[in-house]
Amino acid sequence: MDSIETLDSILRQLLSSIPEIKAAAIVSAEGLPIASALEAGIDETRIAAMTAAIISLGERAAMELNKGILEHILVRGTNGILLVMYCGENAVLTVSTTIDVKLGLIMLDCKRSAEKIALLI
Secondary structure, eight states, rough: OTTTHHHHHHHHHHHOOOOTTEEEEEEETTTTTEEOOOOTOOOHHHHHHHHHHHHEEEEEEEETTTOOSSSSEEEETTTTEEEEEEEEEEEEEEEOOOOTOHHHHHHHHHHHHHHHHHHHH
């Protein structure tokens, strides 16, 4: 990893690597914004709070249904996909894409980015 790599540069690289990714944010496990590359008009504080709520519900569901430790959550709507993935214990990466994104590609790139983020946080 480049020694001058920052959270913002990781997000910019993720957005530039897959054109279908339209926004990304890193939030704390408590739901506070850490870094973001969001579309105009999107409130990073609201995104952070919703991400924390999604993760919390996902963890409870995984635990109640004996599915092990939560790795990621995928929300698919008619206009796109939201992927929420842990970056270590203290942060979460949330990524918004268009509907036609290749899921395997986004999962791989997001996992790589999450690993880099975990090293910096």
